[in-house]
Amino acid sequence: MPDILNDYKNAGTVLQDAVKTLRTNIRFSSVDDPVKTIVMTSVLPHEGKSTLSIFLGIAMAEIGQKTLLIECDCRKPMLRNYFSIRPQYGLMDVLRREVTADKAVVHTPQAGLDVLSSTVLANPVEILGSERMQTMISEFKKVYDVIILDTPPLGSFIEAAVLASKADGTVLVINQGTTQMERAKAVLSQLEKAKAHVLGVVLNNVEMSSSDYYYSDYYYRDGRKKKRKHKTESTETPLNARRPAADTARTNETQGRNSKSRRITGVEEGEAK
Numbered sequence: 452m453p454d455i456l457n458d459y460k461n462a463g464t465v466l467q468d469a470v471k472t473l474r475t476n477i478r479f480s481s482v483d484d485p486v487k488t489i490v491m492t493s494v495l496p497h498e499g500k501s502t503l504s505i506f507l508g509i510a511m512a513e514i515g516q517k518t519l520l521i522e523c524d525c526r527k528p529m530l531r532n533y534f535s536i537r538p539q540y541g542l543m544d545v546l547r548r549e550v551t552a553d554k555a556v557v558h559t560p561q562a563g564l565d566v567l568s569s570t571v572l573a574n575p576v577e578i579l580g581s582e583r584m585q586t587m588i589s590e591f592k593k594v595y596d597v598i599i600l601d602t603p604p605l606g607s608f609i610e611a612a613v614l615a616s617k618a619d620g621t622v623l624v625i626n627q628g629t630t631q632m633e634r635a636k637a638v639l640s641q642l643e644k645a646k647a648h649v650l651g652v653v654l655n656n657v658e659m660s661s662s663d664y665y666y667s668d669y670y671y672r673d674g675r676k677k678k679r680k681h682k683t684e685s686t687e688t689p690l691n692a693r694r695p696a697a698d699t700a701r702t703n704e705t706q707g708r709n710s711k712s713r714r715i716t717g718v719e720e721g722e723a724k
Protein backbone atom coordinates (compact mmCIF):
# COMPACT_ATOMS: atom_id res chain seq x y z
CA MET A 452 0.00 0.00 0.00
CA PRO A 453 1.41 3.45 -0.86
CA ASP A 454 2.81 5.50 2.02
CA ILE A 455 0.12 8.13 1.73
CA LEU A 456 -2.66 5.58 2.23
CA ASN A 457 -0.78 4.12 5.17
CA ASP A 458 -0.32 7.61 6.55
CA TYR A 459 -4.05 8.14 6.56
CA LYS A 460 -4.94 4.71 7.87
CA ASN A 461 -2.36 4.96 10.66
CA ALA A 462 -2.82 8.61 11.47
CA GLY A 463 -5.25 8.00 14.27
CA THR A 464 -8.71 9.26 14.96
CA VAL A 465 -7.92 12.93 15.46
CA LEU A 466 -6.81 13.47 11.90
CA GLN A 467 -9.35 11.05 10.46
CA ASP A 468 -12.18 12.75 12.33
CA ALA A 469 -11.07 16.13 11.01
CA VAL A 470 -11.07 14.80 7.45
CA LYS A 471 -14.46 13.17 7.98
CA THR A 472 -15.81 16.48 9.25
CA LEU A 473 -14.52 18.12 6.10
CA ARG A 474 -16.19 15.39 4.05
CA THR A 475 -19.49 15.84 5.86
CA ASN A 476 -19.46 19.60 5.54
CA ILE A 477 -18.77 19.37 1.84
CA ARG A 478 -21.44 16.75 1.27
CA PHE A 479 -24.10 18.65 3.15
CA SER A 480 -23.13 22.12 2.01
CA SER A 481 -25.90 21.87 -0.53
CA VAL A 482 -28.65 19.31 -0.23
CA ASP A 483 -30.47 20.15 -3.45
CA ASP A 484 -27.44 20.50 -5.64
CA PRO A 485 -24.72 18.08 -4.50
CA VAL A 486 -21.13 19.20 -4.69
CA LYS A 487 -19.50 16.85 -7.18
CA THR A 488 -16.45 18.79 -8.32
CA ILE A 489 -14.19 20.23 -5.64
CA VAL A 490 -11.16 22.43 -6.22
CA MET A 491 -8.52 22.22 -3.51
CA THR A 492 -6.19 25.18 -3.43
CA SER A 493 -4.11 27.26 -1.06
CA VAL A 494 -2.41 30.60 -0.82
CA LEU A 495 1.17 29.37 -0.69
CA PRO A 496 3.01 26.21 -1.74
CA HIS A 497 3.31 23.29 0.71
CA GLU A 498 0.20 24.06 2.69
CA GLY A 499 -1.10 20.52 2.30
CA LYS A 500 -3.36 20.66 -0.77
CA SER A 501 -2.27 17.36 -2.23
CA THR A 502 -2.24 15.59 1.12
CA LEU A 503 -5.73 16.82 1.98
CA SER A 504 -6.99 16.08 -1.54
CA ILE A 505 -5.86 12.50 -1.11
CA PHE A 506 -7.17 12.19 2.44
CA LEU A 507 -10.51 13.64 1.41
CA GLY A 508 -10.58 11.24 -1.54
CA ILE A 509 -9.98 8.30 0.78
CA ALA A 510 -12.67 9.51 3.18
CA MET A 511 -15.19 9.95 0.36
CA ALA A 512 -14.38 6.52 -1.06
CA GLU A 513 -14.73 4.94 2.38
CA ILE A 514 -18.40 5.84 2.46
CA GLY A 515 -19.01 4.47 -1.02
CA GLN A 516 -18.61 7.69 -2.97
CA LYS A 517 -16.85 6.77 -6.20
CA THR A 518 -14.11 9.36 -6.25
CA LEU A 519 -11.64 10.58 -8.85
CA LEU A 520 -8.67 12.72 -7.94
CA ILE A 521 -7.41 14.74 -10.90
CA GLU A 522 -3.96 16.25 -10.73
CA CYS A 523 -4.37 19.83 -11.91
CA ASP A 524 -1.07 20.98 -10.49
CA CYS A 525 0.81 20.66 -13.75
CA ARG A 526 3.68 22.75 -12.47
CA LYS A 527 4.77 20.39 -9.75
CA PRO A 528 2.93 17.10 -10.20
CA MET A 529 3.35 14.92 -7.15
CA LEU A 530 0.56 12.36 -7.23
CA ARG A 531 2.77 9.78 -8.88
CA ASN A 532 5.11 10.04 -5.95
CA TYR A 533 2.41 10.10 -3.32
CA PHE A 534 0.81 6.96 -4.75
CA SER A 535 4.05 5.36 -5.99
CA ILE A 536 2.53 4.90 -9.42
CA ARG A 537 4.04 5.27 -12.86
CA PRO A 538 1.07 5.42 -15.20
CA GLN A 539 1.78 5.23 -18.89
CA TYR A 540 -0.75 7.95 -19.67
CA GLY A 541 -1.97 11.04 -17.90
CA LEU A 542 -4.25 14.06 -18.06
CA MET A 543 -2.76 15.51 -21.23
CA ASP A 544 -3.08 12.25 -23.16
CA VAL A 545 -6.79 12.19 -22.35
CA LEU A 546 -7.26 15.84 -23.27
CA ARG A 547 -5.43 15.32 -26.54
CA ARG A 548 -7.72 12.35 -27.07
CA GLU A 549 -4.74 10.13 -27.67
CA VAL A 550 -6.11 7.59 -25.22
CA THR A 551 -9.46 7.01 -23.64
CA ALA A 552 -9.82 8.05 -20.01
CA ASP A 553 -9.96 4.48 -18.73
CA LYS A 554 -6.39 3.93 -19.97
CA ALA A 555 -5.08 6.90 -18.02
CA VAL A 556 -7.11 6.62 -14.85
CA VAL A 557 -5.42 4.48 -12.20
CA HIS A 558 -7.24 2.56 -9.49
CA THR A 559 -5.63 2.97 -6.08
CA PRO A 560 -5.55 0.31 -3.36
CA GLN A 561 -8.30 2.32 -1.68
CA ALA A 562 -11.44 0.85 -3.19
CA GLY A 563 -13.47 3.56 -4.88
CA LEU A 564 -10.61 6.03 -5.23
CA ASP A 565 -9.13 6.55 -8.70
CA VAL A 566 -6.42 8.95 -9.81
CA LEU A 567 -5.71 10.79 -13.04
CA SER A 568 -2.17 12.09 -12.75
CA SER A 569 -0.34 14.67 -14.80
CA THR A 570 3.13 15.56 -15.89
CA VAL A 571 4.67 19.02 -16.10
CA LEU A 572 2.87 20.99 -18.81
CA ALA A 573 4.17 24.08 -20.57
CA ASN A 574 0.89 26.00 -20.71
CA PRO A 575 -1.26 24.75 -17.83
CA VAL A 576 -3.61 27.76 -17.72
CA GLU A 577 -4.74 27.29 -21.30
CA ILE A 578 -5.03 23.54 -20.92
CA LEU A 579 -6.94 23.52 -17.64
CA GLY A 580 -9.17 26.38 -18.79
CA SER A 581 -10.00 24.71 -22.09
CA GLU A 582 -13.38 23.51 -23.29
CA ARG A 583 -11.88 20.07 -23.57
CA MET A 584 -11.05 20.04 -19.90
CA GLN A 585 -14.64 20.87 -19.02
CA THR A 586 -15.94 18.25 -21.45
CA MET A 587 -13.67 15.67 -19.84
CA ILE A 588 -14.87 16.61 -16.35
CA SER A 589 -18.50 16.41 -17.52
CA GLU A 590 -17.84 12.90 -18.81
CA PHE A 591 -16.24 11.91 -15.51
CA LYS A 592 -19.24 13.27 -13.64
CA LYS A 593 -21.34 10.57 -15.26
CA VAL A 594 -19.10 7.91 -13.72
CA TYR A 595 -17.92 9.42 -10.42
CA ASP A 596 -19.82 10.79 -7.44
CA VAL A 597 -17.01 13.13 -6.46
CA ILE A 598 -14.15 14.66 -8.45
CA ILE A 599 -11.37 16.38 -6.52
CA LEU A 600 -9.09 18.76 -8.40
CA ASP A 601 -5.69 19.25 -6.78
CA THR A 602 -4.31 22.58 -8.00
CA PRO A 603 -1.26 24.84 -7.57
CA PRO A 604 -1.35 27.62 -4.95
CA LEU A 605 -3.58 30.49 -6.02
CA GLY A 606 -1.27 33.01 -4.40
CA SER A 607 1.22 32.26 -7.17
CA PHE A 608 -0.71 30.79 -10.10
CA ILE A 609 -4.12 31.35 -11.62
CA GLU A 610 -5.16 27.77 -12.46
CA ALA A 611 -7.20 27.23 -9.30
CA ALA A 612 -9.39 30.28 -10.05
CA VAL A 613 -9.89 29.13 -13.62
CA LEU A 614 -11.06 25.72 -12.42
CA ALA A 615 -12.96 27.07 -9.42
CA SER A 616 -15.10 29.25 -11.66
CA LYS A 617 -16.56 26.07 -13.17
CA ALA A 618 -16.44 23.72 -10.17
CA ASP A 619 -19.25 23.09 -7.71
CA GLY A 620 -17.11 24.05 -4.73
CA THR A 621 -13.67 25.24 -3.66
CA VAL A 622 -11.78 24.58 -0.46
CA LEU A 623 -8.92 26.86 0.56
CA VAL A 624 -6.20 25.18 2.59
CA ILE A 625 -4.37 27.46 4.97
CA ASN A 626 -1.31 26.51 6.93
CA GLN A 627 -1.36 27.72 10.46
CA GLY A 628 1.74 29.72 11.04
CA THR A 629 2.76 30.41 7.45
CA THR A 630 -0.24 31.96 5.72
CA GLN A 631 -0.64 35.67 6.24
CA MET A 632 -4.19 36.87 6.74
CA GLU A 633 -3.83 39.59 4.12
CA ARG A 634 -2.76 37.09 1.50
CA ALA A 635 -5.60 34.76 2.42
CA LYS A 636 -8.05 37.61 2.01
CA ALA A 637 -6.55 38.47 -1.38
CA VAL A 638 -6.94 34.88 -2.55
CA LEU A 639 -10.51 34.70 -1.30
CA SER A 640 -11.31 37.89 -3.16
CA GLN A 641 -9.69 36.42 -6.27
CA LEU A 642 -11.95 33.39 -5.93
CA GLU A 643 -14.94 35.65 -5.48
CA LYS A 644 -14.09 37.51 -8.66
CA ALA A 645 -13.90 34.18 -10.43
CA LYS A 646 -17.42 33.46 -9.10
CA ALA A 647 -16.15 30.43 -7.24
CA HIS A 648 -18.37 28.78 -4.68
CA VAL A 649 -16.06 28.83 -1.67
CA LEU A 650 -17.12 26.01 0.63
CA GLY A 651 -14.76 27.06 3.38
CA VAL A 652 -11.23 27.12 4.61
CA VAL A 653 -9.23 24.28 6.10
CA LEU A 654 -6.70 25.28 8.70
CA ASN A 655 -3.94 22.73 8.28
CA ASN A 656 -0.97 21.98 10.50
CA VAL A 657 -2.76 23.07 13.61
CA GLU A 658 -0.67 22.72 16.73
CA MET A 659 -2.58 20.86 19.38
CA SER A 660 -3.57 23.11 22.23
CA SER A 661 -3.99 22.20 25.84
CA SER A 662 -7.66 21.50 25.19
CA ASP A 663 -6.53 18.76 22.82
CA TYR A 664 -4.95 16.94 25.73
CA TYR A 665 -8.25 15.13 25.80
CA TYR A 666 -6.52 12.93 23.28
CA SER A 667 -3.96 11.37 25.53
CA ASP A 668 -2.26 9.32 22.86
CA TYR A 669 -1.11 10.25 19.42
CA TYR A 670 0.54 8.62 16.50
CA TYR A 671 3.52 9.29 14.35
CA ARG A 672 2.99 9.00 10.63
CA ASP A 673 4.42 5.51 10.66
CA GLY A 674 1.78 4.46 13.12
CA ARG A 675 3.99 4.31 16.19
CA LYS A 676 2.00 5.30 19.19
CA LYS A 677 3.44 7.79 21.61
CA LYS A 678 2.16 8.82 24.97
CA ARG A 679 1.54 12.54 25.06
CA LYS A 680 3.17 14.29 28.00
CA HIS A 681 4.56 17.57 26.76
CA LYS A 682 4.03 19.25 23.46
CA THR A 683 7.76 19.69 23.08
CA GLU A 684 8.83 16.26 24.13
CA SER A 685 9.86 15.31 20.63
CA THR A 686 11.23 17.31 17.75
CA GLU A 687 9.36 15.02 15.38
CA THR A 688 5.91 16.32 14.69
CA PRO A 689 3.18 13.71 14.60
CA LEU A 690 0.73 14.01 11.75
CA ASN A 691 -2.30 14.37 13.92
CA ALA A 692 -0.65 16.90 16.14
CA ARG A 693 -0.33 19.04 13.04
CA ARG A 694 -3.68 18.23 11.70
CA PRO A 695 -6.41 19.89 9.75
CA ALA A 696 -8.69 21.67 12.21
CA ALA A 697 -11.54 19.43 13.27
CA ASP A 698 -14.18 21.97 12.36
CA THR A 699 -12.70 22.58 8.99
CA ALA A 700 -14.43 24.01 5.98
CA ARG A 701 -17.53 25.02 7.83
CA THR A 702 -20.02 25.97 5.24
CA ASN A 703 -22.71 28.49 5.58
CA GLU A 704 -25.64 26.25 4.85
CA THR A 705 -28.17 28.94 5.61
CA GLN A 706 -26.82 31.13 2.84
CA GLY A 707 -27.73 28.68 0.12
CA ARG A 708 -25.88 27.08 -2.73
CA ASN A 709 -24.82 30.16 -4.65
CA SER A 710 -23.73 32.43 -1.89
CA LYS A 711 -20.06 32.71 -1.08
CA SER A 712 -19.30 31.74 2.46
CA ARG A 713 -16.28 33.43 4.02
CA ARG A 714 -15.52 31.42 7.05
CA ILE A 715 -12.06 30.90 8.29
CA THR A 716 -11.67 28.27 10.92
CA GLY A 717 -9.42 29.42 13.69
CA VAL A 718 -9.48 33.01 12.47
CA GLU A 719 -12.10 35.63 13.20
CA GLU A 720 -15.06 34.94 10.98
CA GLY A 721 -15.91 37.85 8.72
CA GLU A 722 -12.32 39.06 8.77
CA ALA A 723 -11.82 37.93 5.24
CA LYS A 724 -14.78 39.83 3.86
Ligand SMILES: Nc1ncnc2c1ncn2[C@@H]1O[C@H](COP(=O)(O)OP(=O)(O)OP(=O)(O)O)[C@@H](O)[C@H]1O
Binds near residue numbers: 498656689693
Ligand atom coordinates in the same frame (compact mmCIF):
# COMPACT_ATOMS: atom_id res chain seq x y z
N1 LIG B 1 -1.47 18.03 8.52
C1 LIG B 1 -0.21 17.70 8.20
N2 LIG B 1 0.62 17.21 9.14
C2 LIG B 1 1.88 16.91 8.83
N3 LIG B 1 2.43 17.02 7.62
C3 LIG B 1 1.66 17.51 6.65
C4 LIG B 1 0.29 17.86 6.87
N4 LIG B 1 -0.22 18.31 5.70
C5 LIG B 1 0.78 18.23 4.79
N5 LIG B 1 1.90 17.75 5.35
C6 LIG B 1 3.22 17.56 4.71
O1 LIG B 1 3.62 18.81 4.13
C7 LIG B 1 4.29 18.59 2.90
C8 LIG B 1 3.56 19.35 1.79
O2 LIG B 1 2.27 18.74 1.65
P1 LIG B 1 1.54 18.71 0.25
O3 LIG B 1 2.40 18.16 -0.83
O4 LIG B 1 0.24 18.05 0.49
O5 LIG B 1 1.34 20.27 0.05
P2 LIG B 1 0.89 21.03 -1.25
O6 LIG B 1 0.14 22.22 -0.79
O7 LIG B 1 0.21 20.11 -2.17
O8 LIG B 1 2.29 21.48 -1.83
P3 LIG B 1 2.58 22.07 -3.28
O9 LIG B 1 2.14 23.51 -3.25
O10 LIG B 1 4.07 21.91 -3.42
O11 LIG B 1 1.79 21.25 -4.27
C9 LIG B 1 4.30 17.09 2.67
O12 LIG B 1 5.53 16.61 3.11
C10 LIG B 1 3.17 16.58 3.54
O13 LIG B 1 3.41 15.26 3.97
Ligand SMILES: [Mg+2]
Binds near residue numbers: 500602
Ligand atom coordinates in the same frame (compact mmCIF):
# COMPACT_ATOMS: atom_id res chain seq x y z
MG1 LIG C 1 0.52 19.67 -4.18
